[in-house]
Amino acid sequence: MKRIKLTVAYDGTDYCGWQVQPNGVTIEEILNREISGLTGEEIRVIGASRTDSGVHALGNVAVFDTKCSIPAERFAYALNRRMPEDIVIVRSEQVADDWHPRYQDxxxxxxxxxxxxxxxxxxxxxxxxxxxxxxxxxxxxxxxxxxxxxxxxxxxxxxxxxxxxxxxxxxxxxxxxxxxxxxxxxxxxxxxxxxxxxxxxxxxxxxxxxxxxxxxxxxxxxxxxxxxxxxxxxxxxxxxxxxxxxxxxxxx
Amino acid sequence: MKRIKLTVAYDGTDYCGWQVQPNGVTIEEILNREISGLTGEEIRVIGASRTDSGVHALGNVAVFDTKCSIPAERFAYALNRRMPEDIVIVRSEQVADDWHPRYQDxxxxxxxxxxxxxxxxxxxxxxxxxxxxxxxxxxxxxxxxxxxxxxxxxxxxxxxxxxxxxxxxxxxxxxxxxxxxxxxxxxxxxxxxxxxxxxxxxxxxxxxxxxxxxxxxxxxxxxxxxxxxxxxxxxxxxxxxxxxxxxxxxxx
Incomplete structure (x- = not known):
């Protein structure tokens, strides 16, 4: 098991913000869906900043844990092939197993x-x-x-x-x-x-x-x-x- | 009857270009619809540049003839209240009755x-x-x-x-x-x-x-x-x- 940190960019115009919610499609939801599809695991990312509906990001951060053998740095490339064009994974890297995007310094x-x-x-x-x-x-x-x-x-x-x-x-x-x-x-x-x-x-x-x-x-x-x-x-x-x-x- | 020249800006992403065509919505079509709706006449604009699908403009030009009593300069304001947000009339002004956006110098x-x-x-x-x-x-x-x-x-x-x-x-x-x-x-x-x-x-x-x-x-x-x-x-x-x-x- 390893923890992967993603740096995420998006045009937030067509999303109901970051956090999963019943009223519309969110960034977090797309990430969960596409990472799960890629790894075959049921992934729930943890995000750093729950941006509001219509707000954009060039460097929001999310982490998830995976047993998938894809090298940490290659997740960005592999995920970008699946993502809608208004969400881009800028970078992917392995972090410590207890690294948390909101509680970290x-x-x-x-x-x-x-x-x-x-x-x-x-x-x-x-x-x-x-x-x-x-x-x-x-x-x-x-x-x-x-x-x-x-x-x-x-x-x-x-x-x-x-x-x-x-x-x-x-x-x-x-x-x-x-x-x-x-x-x-x-x-x-x-x-x-x-x-x-x-x-x-x-x-x-x-x-x-x-x-x-x-x-x-x-x-x-x-x-x-x-x-x-x-x-x-x-x-x-x-x-x-x-x-x-x-x-x-x-x-x- | 007077001839009105419009300076038109648009985000062309969601349009099939300028010129009216059967396969999708065009800038020209929206202009015809909204100017006709405003004046109560059946308006067909003449455009300067038939930009392709996905191409943008900050200063394309179109003219139309109208008997409507709205002052020439006010058409921009009146039309912008009806336009979708990805098309903006930057300016409206009266031109000579034979002024043509493609044949003009x-x-x-x-x-x-x-x-x-x-x-x-x-x-x-x-x-x-x-x-x-x-x-x-x-x-x-x-x-x-x-x-x-x-x-x-x-x-x-x-x-x-x-x-x-x-x-x-x-x-x-x-x-x-x-x-x-x-x-x-x-x-x-x-x-x-x-x-x-x-x-x-x-x-x-x-x-x-x-x-x-x-x-x-x-x-x-x-x-x-x-x-x-x-x-x-x-x-x-x-x-x-x-x-x-x-x-x-x-x-x-």
Whole structure:
């Protein structure tokens, strides 16, 4: 028996998120089905991040245990031949038998949020970015974002589904890049509460529009109440880019 | 009666190209249906470029004649409320009654071809770029492209559907930009033969792989035979970016 870690990329547009559920097809369900089909075992993967419906990933992580003789590194290739084209196994590798994608030490988690900021929507970007038609003041957004850097109680920036009492997280960096009509907000932290990135983005968009001063972000953070922050930005702009673990390659 | 010019953007992935045909839904068909629905007239648009199945546009052009009292500039807004989200009317304006999107003087037509060049495909880019897994030598591609600039007989770079005997076109510029894994080939000319951009790209990819020397592009051009050039690159990487006409705003 060996434990295989998969790094998984997907266009989440046509899925009801990661986690298996009765209402529609999920990423986890496809993985379970195709890995089971490949190995002949009944596989249930364990995922790192249960992304919401419509959210994308370039580097979500899942593990499963198998007796299959396929070399760990070859699973990516073998699985990609079976996968629908909107899910890609970026990498497969063996990890320790007790390695767990959620309980393992996470060093950093990185998300990007993509905004298409123009007067008319771009149909080629509708699945992977959020259209914002009013002008955004990027410098003000950067200033607002600066208040979130560091270790804080982010309870104002999480939605109720969170089943954790510990709402303290550390945000290491928020970079906001503008390239023509494309705006990318890249957030790195040691972990994120439920909807935290999307609420941060919704709040920063309000700053960019001039509805909130940058200092308002600091006040929201200090208020400790979800009702203070901006709306949750829509899912299609969000991408889980990378999860970095400590002692990642201990089996190598 | 007035003639309205529409600038049309679309994600062509889920359409059987521009032109109405029995086998599937086309962009032209959706435009006819929705403009007819809006005006109460039976509208048949005339398009500038009959893009192939899977090809995208940011600036294709269509015209139609209407007695409808909606101001010309408001058609974009009114139509976008009816359109599926993968087709967007970027702009609407009145043009002269005899203005024709194909017979009018075209100053320039610009296409982009997007390549995602990495070891593993990116599912978020699969609809709007072509995945190339082997390394590409961009400098060699640029050198090869340089032989195409200017007025040439491009018969070696067109597929048989072309029903024109005049295969001379002028290519003004080919820019090849690389940004990480994303490669964009931007081609501007006074017009393009059937599949010409995709055959140029297919040929340049061969140069980038090292299968062809850059000088081979010159030889292919001079050979005057379609069989000499590389394969036609797949449609999903191609975008019709802009068509610029002479005397465009004669009615304003």
């Amino acid at each position: 996470v060093i950093t988690k990185t998300y990007e949020y993509h905004i298409y900021n123009a007067s008319v929507p771009n149909p080629m970007k509708r699945r992977t970015s959020t259209f914002v038609s009013f002008p955004l003041d990027i410098d003000q957004m950067r200033k607002g974002a600066s208040y979130l850097i560091g270790e804080h109680d982010f309870v104002s920036f999480c939605n109720v589904r969170t089943n954790t009492s510990d709402t303290v997280r550390t945000v290491y960096d928020i970079m906001i890049d503008q390239n023509g009509e494309d705006i990318c907000i890249r957030i790195t932290g040691n972990g994120f509460l439920y909807n935290m990135v999307r609420i941060i983005v919704g709040t920063l968009i309000r700053v960019g529009r001039g509805f909130y001063t940058p200092e308002r972000v600091k006040e929201i953070l200090e208020a400790g109440e979800r009702t203070e922050a901006g709306v949750t930005a829509p899912p299609q702009g969000l991408v889980l880019v990378e999860i970095r673990y400590g002692n990642e390659n201990e089996n190598e | 075209v100053i320039t037509k610009t296409y982009e071809y997007h390549i995602y060049n990495a070891s593993v495909p990116n599912p978020m880019k699969r609809r709007t770029s072509t995945f190339v897994s082997f390394p590409l030598d961009i400098d060699q591609m640029r050198k090869g492209a340089s032989y195409l600039i200017g007025e040439h007989d491009f018969v070696s770079f067109c597929n048989v559907r072309t029903n024109t005997s005049d295969t001379v076109r002028t290519v003004y510029d080919i820019m090849i930009d690389q940004n990480g894994e994303d490669i964009c080939i931007r081609i501007t000319g006074n017009g393009f033969l059937y599949n010409m951009v995709r055959i140029i790209v297919g040929t340049l990819i061969r140069v980038g792989r090292g299968f062809y020397t850059p000088e081979r592009v010159k030889e292919i051009l001079e050979a005057g035979e379609r069989t000499e050039a590389g394969v036609t690159a797949p449609p999903q990487g191609l975008v019709l970016v802009e068509i610029r006409y002479g005397n465009e705003n004669e009615n304003e």
